[in-house]
Amino acid sequence: xxxxxxxxxxxxxxxxxxxxxxxxxxxxxxxxxxxxxxxxxxxxxxxxxxxxxxxxxxxxxxxxxxxxxxxxxxxxxxxxxxxxxxxxxxxxxxxxxxxxxxxxxxxxxxxxxxxxxxxxxxxxxxxxxxxxxxxxxxxxxxxxxxxxxxxxxxxxxxxxxxxxxxxxxxxxxxxxxxxxxxxxxxxxxxxxxxxxxxxxxxxxxxxxxxxxxxxxxxxxxxxxxxxxxxxxxxxxxxx
Amino acid sequence: xxxxxxxxxxxxxxxxxxxxxxxxxxxxxxxxxxxxxxxxxxxxxxxxxxxxxxxxxxxxxxxxxxxxxxxxxxxxxxxxxxxxxxxxxxxxxxxxxxxxxxxxxxxxxxxxxxxxxxxxxxxxxxxxxxxxxxxxxxxxxxxxxxxxxxxxxxxxxxxxxxxxxxxxxxxxxxxxxxxxxxxxxxxxxxxxxxxxxxxxxxxxxxxxxxxxxxxxxxxxxxxxxxxxxxxxxxxxxxxxxxxxxxxxxxxxxxxxxxxxxxxxxxxxxxxxxxxxxxxxxxxxxxxxxxxxxxxxxxxxxxxxxxxxxxxxxxxxxxxxxxxxxxxxxxxxxxxxxxxxxxxxxxxxxxxxxxxxxxxxxxxxxxxxxxxxxxxxxxxxxxxxxxxxxxxxxxxxxxxxxxxxxxxx
Ligand SMILES: Nc1ncnc2c1ncn2[C@@H]1O[C@H](COP(=O)(O)OP(=O)(O)O)[C@@H](O)[C@H]1O
Ligand SMILES: [Mg+2]
Numbered sequence: 001x002x003x004x005x006x007x008x009x010x011x012x013x014x015x016x017x018x019x020x021x022x023x024x025x026x027x028x029x030x031x032x033x034x035x036x037x038x039x040x041x042x043x044x045x046x047x048x049x050x051x052x053x054x055x056x057x058x059x060x061x062x063x064x065x066x067x068x069x070x071x072x073x074x075x076x077x078x079x080x081x082x083x084x085x086x087x088x089x090x091x092x093x094x095x096x097x098x099x100x101x102x103x104x105x106x107x108x109x110x111x112x113x114x115x116x117x118x119x120x121x122x123x124x125x126x127x128x129x130x131x132x133x134x135x136x137x138x139x140x141x142x143x144x145x146x147x148x149x150x151x152x153x154x155x156x157x158x159x160x161x162x163x164x165x166x167x168x169x170x171x172x173x174x175x176x177x178x179x180x181x182x183x184x185x186x187x188x189x190x191x192x193x194x195x196x197x198x199x200x201x202x203x204x205x206x207x208x209x210x211x212x213x214x215x216x217x218x219x220x221x222x223x224x225x226x227x228x229x230x231x232x233x234x235x236x237x238x239x
Numbered sequence: 240x241x242x243x244x245x246x247x248x249x250x251x252x253x254x255x256x257x258x259x260x261x262x263x264x265x266x267x268x269x270x271x272x273x274x275x276x277x278x279x280x281x282x283x284x285x286x287x288x289x290x291x292x293x294x295x296x297x298x299x300x301x302x303x304x305x306x307x308x309x310x311x312x313x314x315x316x317x318x319x320x321x322x323x324x325x326x327x328x329x330x331x332x333x334x335x336x337x338x339x340x341x342x343x344x345x346x347x348x349x350x351x352x353x354x355x356x357x358x359x360x361x362x363x364x365x366x367x368x369x370x371x372x373x374x375x376x377x378x379x380x381x382x383x384x385x386x387x388x389x390x391x392x393x394x395x396x397x398x399x400x401x402x403x404x405x406x407x408x409x410x411x412x413x414x415x416x417x418x419x420x421x422x423x424x425x426x427x428x429x430x431x432x433x434x435x436x437x438x439x440x441x442x443x444x445x446x447x448x449x450x451x452x453x454x455x456x457x458x459x460x461x462x463x464x465x466x467x468x469x470x471x472x473x474x475x476x477x478x479x480x481x482x483x484x485x486x487x488x489x490x491x492x493x494x495x496x497x498x499x500x501x502x503x504x505x506x507x508x509x510x511x512x513x514x515x516x517x518x519x520x521x522x523x524x525x526x527x528x529x530x531x532x533x534x535x536x537x538x539x540x541x542x543x544x545x546x547x548x549x550x551x552x553x554x555x556x557x558x559x560x561x562x563x564x565x566x567x568x569x570x571x572x573x574x575x576x577x578x579x580x581x582x583x584x585x586x587x588x589x590x591x592x593x594x595x596x597x598x599x600x601x602x603x604x605x606x607x608x609x610x611x612x613x614x615x616x617x618x619x620x621x622x623x624x625x626x627x628x629x630x631x632x633x634x635x636x637x638x639x640x641x642x643x644x645x646x647x
Pocket of ligand 2: 052053054175
């Protein structure tokens with residue numbers, strides 16, 4: 001395809017991440033270069049242990065690379081302060097985790113409003129947005145339920161509602177369907193497609209081809225290296 | 240995140256971890272109550288001893304006869320008293336002893352007092368009118384002996400409350416008569432009840448004019464000999480001057496030297512100082528025990544807080560992933576820990592104060608609340624709670640969000 005090159009919202013250049021566990025060093029990312037342009041829907045696919053989650057944590061500013069450059073909307077992330085990074089995570093990125101990561105003591109809408117609290121929004125407005133977001137994922141009748149009172153699929157939809165509530169430009173989802181049955185998987189994928197249609201940039205991490213098929217393009221990753229970038233990926237071939 | 244949200248989040252965290260919140264508060268509560276009560280008990284005991292000593296009279300010096308040692312053999316106590324009424328007259332002279340306010344000479348012996356068919360053996364005291372003020376006593380019924388009673392050598396008697404109840408039961412003794420060694424005395428008053436001092440049951444005695452004692456009761460060869468002199472100094476600060484004056488005057492008038500003095504003078508102050516310092520040691524010891532219990536309670540609180548923060552590192556990671564700054568996390572845990580510490584502190588204070596009010600009824604021992612100890616205990620508990628809650632939380636807040644999120 002020869003679409004005119006857009007400025008990438010996410011740009012990784014030769015990013016490496018090494019974990020030191022005792023004497024052993026694990027290179028989870030061995031030099032990944034990747035561009036994701038605005039409005040893109042990328043599936044990152046690879047076998048377990050290939051470095052997908054590590055990649056997502058770096059993309060989401062939850063972790064920093066050992067070396068290499070990461071530009072988020074043109075800004076080198078390594079130059080940002082803790083407070084700036086907190087603001088980026090708060091305003092620009094919505095996370096969906098495989099383990100949902102909901103706070104068990106809070107009702108669904110209270111989980112959804114969490115990012116808005118840190119954005120400094122008044123309570124009444126937070127409540128309105130949280131309810132709207134839950135309605136959007138089809139949980140209008142579950143707003144007062146705690147995570148323990150919801151099914152896995154419903155919990156993940158609460159997590160999606162939380163990722164949406166700040167209206168972020170970028171959604172990062174790490175195996176969001178990994179713990180769900182096929183029905184719930186369809187629900188969540190439908191929600192992500194809807195968001196893509198509405199102009200959001202989405203990075204979806206999965207090890208399942210059927211799930212990756214929902215994305216506009218797929219980046220394959222193996223042993224910490226990008227394997228083949230279909231469509232517009234900047235491909236780095238490994239032997 | 241504004242202050243209201245911080246407080247709301249902290250409040251929810253406290254409520255949703257009910258058991259650990261209760262345990263934390265309990266640790267602080269018990270530590271503080273223990274400090275308040277143990278220090279209070281020590282202070283109470285100190286006060287009690289002070290009160291008891293003060294019952295003997297304030298600014299008091301006591302002159303006792305020392306037996307003569309002329310033959311190199313000390314006679315038994317009181318075998319030949321070296322003090323007489325003239326010594327009392329000497330010391331009453333303001334020119335000789337300007338720092339002595341009053342002197343109460345006392346001659347006494349243990350005798351049987353008979354009222355009708357009842358008799359009671361008690362201490363019969365012959366003295367002058369100043370005895371009442373020197374000994375810091377009051378009359379509960381009737382009146383005390385007057386100068387006129389002394390001058391006329393009247394056979395009148397003021398009795399202690401123990402004597403009154405032993406001889407007359409519930410009846411009023413004033414106006415009744417009793418006999419002592421065959422002499423009839425009419426009762427003119429009853430002394431107030433003060434209980435035991437450090438030396439004797441102050442309620443088990445009867446007081447008669449010194450002149451009547453000398454003429455009717457005394458069995459000494461020298462009928463004007465006395466057994467003790469109570470001296471009241473003009474003030475607490477002139478006590479040592481009064482001591483010096485009395486020593487000099489008696490040494491001169493008895494014609495003795497510093498080495499063969501036939502009298503001794505003791506002060507209540509020295510007794511008080513000894514007793515107070517003994518009790519001070521006790522208080523310090525008790526405070527030490529209380530301090531250790533506070534420390535142990537504090538370590539318990541630290542342990543609970545540490546475990547609870549460790550449990551919640553995932554929560555901290557999630558909050559950071561959703562946009563919490565490290566300072567927002569620190570503020571949340573600071574408010575949480577200090578609310579727990581403060582409410583534990585207030586409950587501990589309340590328990591301590593309630594204990595201080597209730598305990599004396601069971602222990603027959605006053606408990607004095609020391610504001611210093613109370614404030615110190617609360618401050619220590621607060622600091623322990625806050626340090627234990629905030630330090631691990633602020634460390635977790637500095638972790639990369641994913642490291643916190645991944646922790647188990
Ligand atoms: N915190 C960590 N400490 C040490 N090694 C890690 C850590 N996280 C991931 N790894 C290692 O890095 C590699 C990639 O892990 P990950 O990114 O989770 O893979 P994926 O999500 O594709 O299954 C794995 O070999 C894993 O064991
Ligand atoms: Mg993974």
